[in-house]
Amino acid sequence: MSINRVNISGNLTRDPELRATASGTQVLSFGVAVNDRRRNPQTGEWEDYPNFVDCTMFGTRAEAVSRYLQKGSKVAIEGKLRYSSWERDGQRRSKLEVIVDEIEFMSRGNQGGYGQDAGSSYGGGYAASAPAHQQPAPAPAPVQAPPAVDVYDEDIPF
Numbered sequence: 001m002s003i004n005r006v007n008i009s010g011n012l013t014r015d016p017e018l019r020a021t022a023s024g025t026q027v028l029s030f031g032v033a034v035n036d037r038r039r040n041p042q043t044g045e046w047e048d049y050p051n052f053v054d055c056t057m058f059g060t061r062a063e064a065v066s067r068y069l070q071k072g073s074k075v076a077i078e079g080k081l082r083y084s085s086w087e088r089d090g091q092r093r094s095k096l097e098v099i100v101d102e103i104e105f106m107s108r109g110n111q112g113g114y115g116q117d118a119g120s121s122y123g124g125g126y127a128a129s130a131p132a133h134q135q136p137a138p139a140p141a142p143v144q145a146p147p148a149v150d151v152y153d154e155d156i157p158f
Contacts, residue, residue, distance in 0.1 A: 006098050009076040009106065010034035013052055018066040028062035030055050030069065032077065032098075055079070057100040065103060074106040 013031035020026055032055055035048040055077060057065060069075070079101045085094040 004080045012073045015071045016066050016069045026062040028057040054097040076104040078102040
Protein backbone atom coordinates (compact mmCIF):
# COMPACT_ATOMS: atom_id res chain seq x y z
CA MET A 1 0.00 0.00 0.00
CA SER A 2 1.23 3.51 -0.72
CA ILE A 3 -0.10 6.93 0.27
CA ASN A 4 0.34 10.02 -1.87
CA ARG A 5 -0.87 13.02 0.17
CA VAL A 6 0.84 16.38 0.70
CA ASN A 7 0.00 19.24 3.07
CA ILE A 8 1.97 22.48 2.80
CA SER A 9 1.50 26.09 3.74
CA GLY A 10 3.54 29.00 2.49
CA ASN A 11 3.60 32.10 0.31
CA LEU A 12 3.17 32.30 -3.44
CA THR A 13 6.50 32.96 -5.15
CA ARG A 14 4.93 34.42 -8.29
CA ASP A 15 1.56 35.51 -9.64
CA PRO A 16 -0.49 32.48 -10.70
CA GLU A 17 -0.62 31.61 -14.40
CA LEU A 18 -3.99 30.53 -15.80
CA ARG A 19 -4.20 28.71 -19.14
CA ALA A 20 -6.51 26.25 -20.85
CA THR A 21 -5.85 22.88 -22.48
CA ALA A 22 -6.94 22.16 -26.06
CA SER A 23 -10.10 20.56 -24.63
CA GLY A 24 -10.91 23.71 -22.61
CA THR A 25 -9.89 22.50 -19.14
CA GLN A 26 -8.59 25.38 -17.01
CA VAL A 27 -5.08 24.89 -15.55
CA LEU A 28 -3.69 27.14 -12.82
CA SER A 29 0.05 27.02 -12.08
CA PHE A 30 1.80 28.75 -9.19
CA GLY A 31 4.76 28.30 -6.87
CA VAL A 32 4.75 28.16 -3.08
CA ALA A 33 7.77 28.77 -0.83
CA VAL A 34 7.90 26.69 2.34
CA ASN A 35 10.64 26.85 4.97
CA ASP A 36 12.65 24.05 6.47
CA ARG A 37 13.93 25.08 9.90
CA ARG A 38 17.39 23.75 10.82
CA ARG A 39 20.01 24.53 13.43
CA ASN A 40 23.21 26.02 11.99
CA PRO A 41 26.06 23.73 13.15
CA GLN A 42 28.56 26.63 13.42
CA THR A 43 26.42 29.17 15.30
CA GLY A 44 23.85 26.92 16.97
CA GLU A 45 21.12 29.34 15.80
CA TRP A 46 17.93 28.17 14.08
CA GLU A 47 17.73 29.20 10.41
CA ASP A 48 15.04 28.96 7.76
CA TYR A 49 15.96 27.27 4.49
CA PRO A 50 13.43 27.83 1.71
CA ASN A 51 12.00 25.10 -0.52
CA PHE A 52 10.13 26.06 -3.67
CA VAL A 53 7.19 23.88 -4.66
CA ASP A 54 5.39 23.98 -8.02
CA CYS A 55 1.60 23.59 -7.68
CA THR A 56 -1.08 22.92 -10.29
CA MET A 57 -4.87 23.12 -10.02
CA PHE A 58 -7.40 21.99 -12.65
CA GLY A 59 -11.01 22.70 -13.57
CA THR A 60 -13.46 25.50 -13.02
CA ARG A 61 -12.10 26.09 -9.51
CA ALA A 62 -8.72 26.95 -11.05
CA GLU A 63 -10.21 29.97 -12.81
CA ALA A 64 -12.11 31.12 -9.72
CA VAL A 65 -9.13 30.70 -7.39
CA SER A 66 -6.82 32.58 -9.78
CA ARG A 67 -8.77 35.81 -9.15
CA TYR A 68 -7.93 35.75 -5.44
CA LEU A 69 -4.24 34.85 -5.49
CA GLN A 70 -1.18 36.97 -6.16
CA LYS A 71 2.53 36.84 -5.42
CA GLY A 72 3.02 36.86 -1.64
CA SER A 73 -0.42 35.42 -0.78
CA LYS A 74 -0.26 32.89 2.07
CA VAL A 75 -2.05 29.61 1.37
CA ALA A 76 -2.48 26.13 2.84
CA ILE A 77 -2.65 23.36 0.26
CA GLU A 78 -3.61 19.71 0.31
CA GLY A 79 -2.98 17.54 -2.69
CA LYS A 80 -0.89 14.75 -4.19
CA LEU A 81 2.55 14.54 -5.76
CA ARG A 82 2.98 14.04 -9.50
CA TYR A 83 6.29 13.28 -11.21
CA SER A 84 6.84 14.46 -14.79
CA SER A 85 9.80 13.96 -17.10
CA TRP A 86 10.57 15.23 -20.61
CA GLU A 87 13.43 15.96 -22.95
CA ARG A 88 14.47 19.49 -23.97
CA ASP A 89 17.47 20.40 -26.12
CA GLY A 90 18.74 16.82 -25.88
CA GLN A 91 18.71 16.87 -22.06
CA ARG A 92 16.41 14.80 -19.87
CA ARG A 93 14.47 16.97 -17.38
CA SER A 94 12.05 16.14 -14.58
CA LYS A 95 10.06 17.75 -11.81
CA LEU A 96 7.90 16.86 -8.86
CA GLU A 97 4.79 19.03 -8.35
CA VAL A 98 1.73 19.14 -6.13
CA ILE A 99 -1.66 18.62 -7.78
CA VAL A 100 -3.95 20.74 -5.60
CA ASP A 101 -7.14 19.16 -4.27
CA GLU A 102 -7.91 21.76 -1.58
CA ILE A 103 -6.68 25.29 -0.99
CA GLU A 104 -7.24 27.65 1.94
CA PHE A 105 -6.45 31.37 1.81
CA MET A 106 -4.52 32.43 4.88
CA SER A 107 -3.49 36.00 3.99
CA ARG A 108 -4.68 38.91 6.07
CA GLY A 109 -6.15 42.07 4.62
CA ASN A 110 -6.88 42.60 0.97
CA GLN A 111 -4.52 40.05 -0.61
CA GLY A 112 -5.61 39.29 -4.12
CA GLY A 113 -8.61 41.59 -3.80
CA TYR A 114 -10.61 39.16 -1.66
CA GLY A 115 -10.21 40.90 1.70
CA GLN A 116 -10.83 38.06 4.12
CA ASP A 117 -9.13 37.42 7.44
CA ALA A 118 -6.52 34.73 8.01
CA GLY A 119 -7.85 31.18 7.85
CA SER A 120 -10.65 31.88 5.39
CA SER A 121 -11.40 29.18 2.84
CA TYR A 122 -12.07 29.75 -0.82
CA GLY A 123 -15.67 30.82 -1.26
CA GLY A 124 -16.27 30.54 2.49
CA GLY A 125 -17.25 27.24 4.08
CA TYR A 126 -14.62 25.06 2.33
CA ALA A 127 -16.06 25.39 -1.17
CA ALA A 128 -12.52 24.96 -2.55
CA SER A 129 -12.63 21.28 -1.63
CA ALA A 130 -15.93 20.73 -3.45
CA PRO A 131 -15.88 18.85 -6.75
CA ALA A 132 -14.87 21.02 -9.72
CA HIS A 133 -18.37 21.03 -11.22
CA GLN A 134 -19.98 22.72 -8.19
CA GLN A 135 -20.22 26.49 -7.86
CA PRO A 136 -18.68 28.10 -4.76
CA ALA A 137 -20.97 29.03 -1.89
CA PRO A 138 -21.48 32.75 -1.20
CA ALA A 139 -18.96 34.18 1.26
CA PRO A 140 -20.26 34.55 4.85
CA ALA A 141 -19.45 37.50 7.08
CA PRO A 142 -15.73 37.63 8.00
CA VAL A 143 -14.70 35.54 11.01
CA GLN A 144 -12.51 37.01 13.73
CA ALA A 145 -9.03 35.46 13.37
CA PRO A 146 -7.25 34.14 16.48
CA PRO A 147 -4.24 36.14 17.69
CA ALA A 148 -0.97 35.33 15.94
CA VAL A 149 1.37 33.11 17.96
CA ASP A 150 4.98 32.37 17.05
CA VAL A 151 5.67 28.67 17.67
CA TYR A 152 8.88 27.05 16.49
CA ASP A 153 10.09 23.47 16.43
CA GLU A 154 12.31 24.00 19.47
CA ASP A 155 9.22 25.08 21.48
CA ILE A 156 7.53 21.69 21.02
CA PRO A 157 8.52 19.27 23.80
CA PHE A 158 8.67 16.11 21.64
